[in-house]
Amino acid sequence: MPDVNENEPAGAGTAAEPEAAARTATAAGIRVEVDRDRCIGAGQCALTAPTLFTQDDDGLSEPLPRASHPPRHPLLHEAARACPVTAITVHEP
Numbered sequence: 130m131p132d133v134n135e136n137e138p139a140g141a142g143t144a145a146e147p148e149a150a151a152r153t154a155t156a157a158g159i160r161v162e163v164d165r166d167r168c169i170g171a172g173q174c175a176l177t178a179p180t181l182f183t184q185d186d187d188g189l190s191e192p193l194p195r196a197s198h199p200p201r202h203p204l205l206h207e208a209a210r211a212c213p214v215t216a217i218t219v220h221e222p
């Protein structure tokens with residue numbers, strides 16, 4: 130059964146959107162990924178860690194390069210936890 134996001138407007142994330150479904154920042158084995166099909170632009174990530182995340186013109190989150198640069202920023206996981214739709218994944222070695 131596919132994931133269903135009740136907060137997502139009908140039709141969002143359809144094939145009509147040519148953009149990549151994820152934005153990532155990668156360095157030294159740390160990869161920070163934002164699933165833009167899930168992101169609803171709530172802004173909690175950028176509010177929690179403004180040096181690690183920003184929002185594009187559509188309000189969708191993008192990880193900044195610093196998000197994946199060592200040493201891992203203390204607010205990285207807190208920002209991921211703050212996302213109401215769990216759109217942020219932090220991959221660490």
Ligand code: SF4
Nearest residue numbers: 168169171172174212
């Ligand atoms: S907190 Fe989650 S939903 Fe909100 S902008 Fe960040 S990634 Fe998107």
